[in-house]
Amino acid sequence: MSETGVIHDIGYQRYTGPRLGRGAGIGALYVHGLRAAFGLGRSAKAKIFPWLVAGIALLVAVIIAAIKSQFPEITFSYVDLDNQLSFMIIFFSAILAPTLVSRDLRSNTLPLYFSRPLRAADYVAAKFLAMVTAVWLLLGVPQFIMFLGAAFTTKTGMKGVWHEVQDLVPAWGYSLLWALLFAGIGLLIASLTGKQAFAAGGIVAVFLMTTPVVAVLAQLPSSAANHMAGLASPITLINGVGSYLLGSKIGLDIGRYGPIFVIEAFCLIAACLLLLLARYRKVSAL
Amino acid sequence: MNIIATQALTKTYGGGVTALSDLTVQVEPGVIGLVGANGAGKSTFIKIMLGLIAPTAGSVRVFDIDPVTDTDKVRARVGYMPENDCLPPDVSAAEFVTHLGRMSGLPRTAARERASETLRHVGLYEERYRQIGGYSTGMKQRVKLAQALVHDPDLLLLDEPTNGLDPGGRDAMLALIHRIGTEFGISVVVCSHLLGEVERICDSLIAIQGGRLLRADRISSMTTASDLLAVEVSEGTDQLAARLAELGLTVTRDDRLLLVAMDSEDAHDRILRAVTDLELNLHRLDQRRHRVAELFTAKETADV
Amino acid sequence: MSTVAMITARGLFGRRRALMLVPLPLLLIGLAALCKSFDVEPTNWGQPVIEGLGFAVVLPVIALIVGTGVLGSEIDDGTLVHILTKPLPRRDIILAKYLVAAVVTAITTMIPLYVVGLLAGSAELAAALAVAAIVGSFAYTALFVLLSLLTRRPVLLGLVYILIWEGLLGRWVSGTRVLSIEQYVITIADKIEPTTILTGQVSVTTAAVMSAVFVIVSTIVAINRLGSFSLAGETS
Structure with a gap:
């Protein structure tokens, strides 16, 4: 500090600190994706749509919690929240998936990622987990708010709270199923185009156009077709899995075809991930 | 010590396109120019070194590591600057370079420090907080260079770093690359289709054409042997040629010009003396600015 | 003006994205044919196919893809400047692009709906659905062309309109139906050929007047907007 006011050009200094492995890179990409999902660290404009959706979801949860505390006879379960918010989840996916993957395609950033220790599988894993977490938070946090509302107003003390916990945890699992399926399908569609607008449109089109198919199949004069109609749309597929695993009736009557719903949901998620991986294997070699 | 060594490296794409064929080179540290026309196989070579694509045949070692099997180890020590635009418009340079630093495995704070340091080294100061789109x-191009430098690699692979720059920008970029190679102690491979540009800053050159090696050598050994004096006289060119040959100079006839190899310091004086002795009218006597480009057309075979 | 229209039409069909227009109408016809072959009563399947898929999804989504595509993609990749520098009144540019978008949307939606109408009932129903689809095409594309000039994220905003305004609010909050093109379309089809399949929820006058208002106001605002349009940089 002797020569104040003089800036020394200390020249180039080699980096001697620690170098973390691929795992740290994946972790950083995951956190980066999760932040980007909610527009954190990005412009104010990027925050509008995600927070609009998140705000509505939170608002709905607060309203329901308030209503339920006043009128305990109203049955609106944690699972019902997911189903009622299905349009919001579609919209959220349509914002999220293009933000996570189409942007990198559009601006050609992938060669920069893949010239680093990161692999195609790492990239896909980090982006998928980020989106799953974001969608799950969109549903899980409002469910938790509903839980808080119920827990604080329960008349039966700890027993009532415990009862609510038993309802909340499976519902969180149900939300996770939504998150897994929407992340898989959404990212797969978004990875096909660099234009965020088309990716968003494509995602909405896929989710929306499959819903009426279910309604039509449910009209067919065959009970097997009626029970399996739900397989035609991701949303009713999730409903079906929920009905089967949680033992409560959600949406359509799936008859005794529950296991088929579970198998299809699993295969669908796996197929989306494999296709994503194949897609990025191809991209990363270019 | 060689930083890059290839042995009969061959890459054939599906559909029978041969991008690299039987390429054998050894590269020493320093600034290396990788020159060739568009489509000569430069980018394929770089991608093989990064382990992005596997060679069809032959082997390649970077820092004596095989990029096909030990991809991570190679990539950790190499920085890559692609040819095309690859920057997102809506983030700041500081943020973007930090992010890529973390992708390379730097811890959070180290990535941030390294990012601002490298951006300063490439000459971006306060602008680094502005969005790249502007x-x-x-x-x-400087941001692209900074992202390749952020994790402090031992080797930089730069694909056409002067693309799209004006003459001033080119000079600045070349000077920067030269500084990285000399002051920073980082070896640099500069890909370019402009030979005249890279020969100014390189220690050695690798020239490839149609996937084959044309020549690989140190610039110094390419240029010393090649200095020529061009002599033009009004008449009696043959007479002068004979006389110069008698004096022990190597003379080649090029239409009306005589090209004399400048093998000794006094070649200049000896030519002048021969011209006056023969009482010829001297039109010009000048030293040919040797261009490395001529070496590649003159010498077909590679001597590594 | 015809040149602009030509270029726009070619831009619309010349790219892969035109393929996005194919599956939706095919799905519509396929579902109707499936129900028909199983001899399901049209009163049962008509509502989900015609209203649920045709008017609520196929029509707005195609209008969204086309409407934001004619101008939005040029703004996005910066090629709009090529047209703006031509000695053309900006009104003509908007009108040409809007007409191409509306006609393309109308053709791609009215044909499947006409076929579905035939399968569901009569030629009269088919014609009614086709007319309603044309009205809807003009109203939706006017709105989406305008959106692509007002914001950098026209598709997202368009999706907000389709999903949240028409889809979510339109279901529960009856007041929003006055500003819902989907409701106009359903009402118009219902009035031309009353069936049990569709139930118009707004008055036919509202539907007709509001459709016209959507078309005219959107186009005028779009023309004004393009008049003062400045090409922004890449930053958003």
Whole structure:
């Protein structure tokens, strides 16, 4: 500090600190994706749509919690929240998936990622987990708010709270199923185009156009077709899995075809991930 | 010590396109120019070194590591600057370079420090907090260079770093690359289709054409042997040629010009003396600015 | 003006994205044919196919893809400047692009709906659905062309309109139906050929007047907007 006011050009200094492995890179990409999902660290404009959706979801949860505390006879379960918010989840996916993957395609950033220790599988894993977490938070946090509302107003003390916990945890699992399926399908569609607008449109089109198919199949004069109609749309597929695993009736009557719903949901998620991986294997070699 | 060594490296794409064929080179540290026309196989070579694509045949070692099997180890020590635009418009350079630093495995704070340091080294100061979309082409090229440098690699692979720059920008970029190679102690491979550009800053050159090695050598050994004096006289060119040959100079006839190899310091004086002795009218006597380009057309075979 | 229209039409069909227009109408016809072959009563399947898929999804989504595509993609990749520098009144540019978008949307939606109408009932129903689809095409594309000039994220905003305004609010909050093109379309089809399949929820006058208002106001605002349009940089 002797020569104040003089800036020394200390020249180039080699980096001697620690170098973390691929795992740290994946972790950083995951956190980066999760932040980007909610527009954190990005412009104010990027925050509008995600927070609009998140705000509505939170608002709905607060309203329901308030209503339920006043009128305990109203049955609106944690699972019902997911189903009622299905349009919001579609919209959220349509914002999220293009933000996570189409942007990198559009601006050609992938060669920069893949010239680093990161692999195609790492990239896909980090982006998928980020989106799953974001969608799950969109549903899980409002469910938790509903839980808080119920827990604080329960008349039966700890027993009532415990009862609510038993309802909340499976519902969180149900939300996770939504998150897994929407992340898989959404990212797969978004990875096909660099234009965020088309990716968003494509995602909405896929989710929306499959819903009426279910309604039509449910009209067919065959009970097997009626029970399996739900397989035609991701949303009713999730409903079906929920009905089967949680033992409560959600949406359509799936008859005794529950296991088929579970198998299809699993295969669908796996197929989306494999296709994503194949897609990025191809991209990363270019 | 060689930083890059290939042995009969061959890459054939599906559909029978041969991008690299039987390429054998050893590269020493320093600034290396990788020159060739568009489509000569430069980018394929770089991608093989990064382990992005596997060679069809032959082997390649970078720092004596095989990029096909030990991809991570190679990539950790190499920085890559692609040819095309690859920057997102809506983030700041500081943020973007930090992010890529973390992708390379730097811890969070180290990535941030390294990012601002490298951006300073490439000449971006306060602008680094602005969104990249508003940058000029020159600034974008600097950001691309900074992201390749952020994890402090031992080798930089730069694909056409002067693309799209104006003459001033080119000079600045070349000077920067030269500084990285000399002051920073980082070896640099500069890909370019402009030979005249890279020969100014390189220690050695690798020239490839149609996937084959044309020549690989140190610039110094390419240029010393090649200095020529061009002599033109009004008449009696043959007479002068004979006389110069008698004096022990190597003379080649090029239409009306005589090209004399400048093998000794006094070649200049000896030519002048021969011209006056023969009482010829001297039109010109000048030293040919040797261009490395001529070496590649003159010498077909590779001597590594 | 015809040149602009030509270029726009070619831009629309010349790219891969035109393929996005194919599956939706095919799905519509396929579902109707499936129900028909199983001899399901049209009163049962008509509502989900015609209203649920045709008017609520196929029509707005195609209008969204086309409407934001004619101008939005040029703004996005910066090629709009090529047209703006031509000695053309900006009104003509908007009108040409809007007409191409509306006609393309109308053709791609009215044909499947006409076929579905035939399968569901009569030629009269088919014609009614086709007319309603044309009205809807003009109203939706006017709105989406305008959106692509007002914001950098026209598709997202368009999706907000389709999903949240028409889809979510339109279901529960009856007041929003006055500003829902989907409701106009359903009402118009219902009035031309009353069936049990569709139930118009707004008055036919509202539907007709509001459709016209959507078309005219959107186009005028779009023309004004393009008049003062400045090409922004890449930053958003």
